[in-house]
Structures are given as C-alpha cells and as structure tokens.
Amino acid sequence: MADKSIPFMREISVDTRLITERLCLRAVALSDVEMTWSATRFDGFNDGMIWDRPKTRGQLVDRTQESLSLWKEGSLFTYTVELVDASTPIGRVAIKQTNALRVWNVGFWIHPEFWGQGYATEAARAVLDFGFSALHASKLVTAHAIWNIRSKRVIEKLGFRYTGKNPCGFRKQGKPEEEYEYEIESSAL
Numbered sequence: 001m002a003d004k005s006i007p008f009m010r011e012i013s014v015d016t017r018l019i020t021e022r023l024c025l026r027a028v029a030l031s032d033v034e035m036t037w038s039a040t041r042f043d044g045f046n047d048g049m050i051w052d053r054p055k056t057r058g059q060l061v062d063r064t065q066e067s068l069s070l071w072k073e074g075s076l077f078t079y080t081v082e083l084v085d086a087s088t089p090i091g092r093v094a095i096k097q098t099n100a101l102r103v104w105n106v107g108f109w110i111h112p113e114f115w116g117q118g119y120a121t122e123a124a125r126a127v128l129d130f131g132f133s134a135l136h137a138s139k140l141v142t143a144h145a146i147w148n149i150r151s152k153r154v155i156e157k158l159g160f161r162y163t164g165k166n167p168c169g170f171r172k173q174g175k176p177e178e179e180y181e182y183e184i185e186s187s188a189l
C-alpha cells in the first residue's frame with residue numbers, strides 16, 4: 001500500500017521530554033492554564049505575539065486542546081517550559097511546520113516573573129536541537145515585532161541570521177505589525 005504520510009510531518013510521543021541544565025520541556029497540559037492566564041494579565045505581554053489577550057480561561061483550555069491535537073498530527077509541537085527542580089511551569093516554546101519542506105518556525109514566551117534569567121534562550125536552544133535532530137529540519141525560522149528588543153536579543157543569542165523586514169508579520173487589532181525575520185541552518189549550531 002502507498003505511504004500517504006506527508007514527509008515533513010513527524011510522529012513524536014506526547015511524553016517526550018527535553019532536559020537542559022535548569023529546565024524540563026514537556027507537551028502542553030491543561031494544568032498550565034493558570035500560569036498562562038497569569039502571564040497574559042501583564043501589561044504589554046501579548047503585544048509581540050500573534051494572538052490576542054485571552055478573555056477567559058476557557059479560551060486557554062481550547063487552545064491547549066488544539067495544541068495537543070496538532071502535536072498528535074505532527075505539525076506543531078508546543079512545549080511547556082518547567083523549572084527542573086520544582087516542576088514549576090514558566091513559559092512555552094513552540095515549533096511549527098511552515099509551507100516549505102523541512103522548514104519549521106520557532107516561537108517562545110516566558111512568564112514575566114521569570115524574565116531576564118536566560119530561560120527563554122536555554123529553552124529555545126533545546127527546541128532548536130529538537131527541530132534539527134527529531135524533526136530533521138533543514139532550516140528553522142523565527143521573527144519578532146521590530147520594537148521587541150528582548151525577543152531580538154534571545155534570537156541573536158541563539159545564533160539566528162537576520163533575513164529581512166516583513167511589513168506585516170501579523171496583525172494586532174486589525175493593524176499590521178512589522179517584523180524582523182531570521183533563519184538558522186543546522187550547520188550553524
């Protein structure tokens with residue numbers, strides 16, 4: 001029988017763990033809703049991300065379930081970042097397939113109470129490794145709103161190369177948001 005699977009989709013167990021020095025990354029879970037809700041209450045937190053501030057916790061429950069479905073489908077792997085010592089959830093890193101073969105997009109956020117300690121960089125680095133080794137990506141791409149200097153710094157520390165400005169990376173309240181775009185190839189790690 002012919003193999004109908006799409007070659008760039010990958011079957012990855014939802015029990016997968018990515019372990020770093022200080023962090024454990026695991027699949028999103030409904031138990032993260034409170035942490036995510038709390039992060040999204042901080043002024044400005046949502047401004048650099050494609051999604052709008054959720055109005056209810058129920059919206060986060062729906063998003064979590066959708067993320068888990070897409071994980072099982074093999075097109076989006078959304079990891080919750082936990083402190084390895086305490087199993088405290090502190091943020092997310094997601095890797096999503098693009099329309100281009102073997103090119104995946106990486107996005108991340110950390111709860112504002114944990115900013116400035118290198119957690120986003122450490123967590124995203126683990127997902128870059130996952131993208132190249134488990135997903136066999138040939139290239140990873142990412143982007144940030146042009147004013148988002150914290151995100152820019154994380155992307156630079158990860159070793160991404162700037163590729164250009166997108167006049168409408170995403171829309172916020174109907175208005176286009178300019179983004180700087182980046183890429184990295186496995187040989188750069």
Ligand SMILES: CC(C)(COP(=O)(O)OP(=O)(O)OC[C@H]1O[C@@H](n2cnc3c(N)ncnc32)[C@H](O)[C@@H]1OP(=O)(O)O)[C@@H](O)C(=O)NCCC(=O)NCCS
Pocket residue numbers: 045046048049107108109110111114115116117118119120121122143144145148149150151153154
């Ligand atoms: C962007 C974000 C993920 C960074 O998380 P983090 O865990 O604080 O990131 P790190 O600690 O790994 O690195 C942050 C870097 O920004 C730097 N930084 C922080 N505030 C800064 C400022 N005002 N100006 C310049 N650099 C700044 C830090 O010094 C650090 O760089 P360094 O290691 O060279 O000192 C976090 O701010 C966030 O979740 N923001 C909201 C969501 C978001 O915008 N996500 C990205 C979408 S593209």
